[in-house]
Amino acid sequence: MKPILESTLIDALNWRYAVKVFDASRKIPDATWRALEDSLLLSPSSFGLQPWKFIVVKDPALRAKLREHSWNQPQIVDASHLVVFARRTTQTSADIQRHIDRIAQVRGVPVSSLDAYKGMMLGFVEKPSPGFDAGVWASRQAYLAMGVFLTAAATLGIDACPMEGIIAPKYDELLGLSGTGYTTQVVATAGYRSEKDDLARAPKVRFDRSEIIQYR
């Protein structure tokens, strides 16, 4: 199966940019937003552990408060949708067991048939490699999901802006994440670019292919 043409994909990725000014009057249709949520749910993750939650912030008052902890960037309130990518702060044997139980449930297999896989994952948690940090590991997974989300949005003709300039502890407080085992990592806003955003018409800046891609 080949769902789309190469040119369709590349046109969409060239069309995409990090929106600075959204058209605050335009809202993403429900069915399209649902597909973007699905892209987050379907994102791959290390061992399939899904060490994340995605928080869709709809309350305008809450979005206004979050903006204060986002360098006052207007996208936080003007975009159609705001989604906060939160990730696990730790990874425990209970997280592994939850994943194993879910595999057994979805695939209709005995939990005991997954003992080898479980043992491998428990080793990863209980005897980590030197320098391994479960929070950093989970933060990378959140960025992978961001890559999926931004690409999915582009293919659906939805504009977006990934945003790192946020005060995560303040987000955690305002979203009720503090003490839950999850913490704010990064944010995406999504919607429709404004005609007023000059960057929409600026040529995309990338280093030359020869500086980025190497062949061995």
Add this chain to the structure above:
Amino acid sequence: MKPILESTLIDALNWRYAVKVFDASRKIPDATWRALEDSLLLSPSSFGLQPWKFIVVKDPALRAKLREHSWNQPQIVDASHLVVFARRTTQTSADIQRHIDRIAQVRGVPVSSLDAYKGMMLGFVEKPSPGFDAGVWASRQAYLAMGVFLTAAATLGIDACPMEGIIAPKYDELLGLSGTGYTTQVVATAGYRSEKDDLARAPKVRFDRSEIIQYR
């Protein structure tokens, strides 16, 4: 513009899985692989700094050696294509200047017109926030690019497997990255699934939507 339907995207993401057994006889056509390289080049990154290189390993002998440092996983040699995601180990004012020079070149604007943007990025490098680690920051960007790549592949009907189980220092040695300011972060293999891969037919395991997506 709306390049594809929601159902096309979601079908592709459901079709995707982390391939364990590739059909070693099938190769990705050049035009399709070129589009996947383009998806890497077009990946967003923090400040647009592109703190990465993507190394496409074609030499079968080199791939066989890399397999020895990849838990002996067969995808390293059986997949049509192997791409190593390398990321910057540090981020210096020279990296910022290189990016500024490139913006000026691509957009045809004077370097001096970018002074404010440059100052902000220099602050990020020279006066980092407490706990900021440029290597970790760059590693997250590499994972974002992985998310783009895997989603792009799925929409083109190309199978893939993201692989973290590699010995990065050995990869760096074999790829000539040691001492270059770049280090191996993660690997993707891409090609076509084998009929022998039972996981291709296993139901996808995800936690329930209500556990992953929250609304506020």
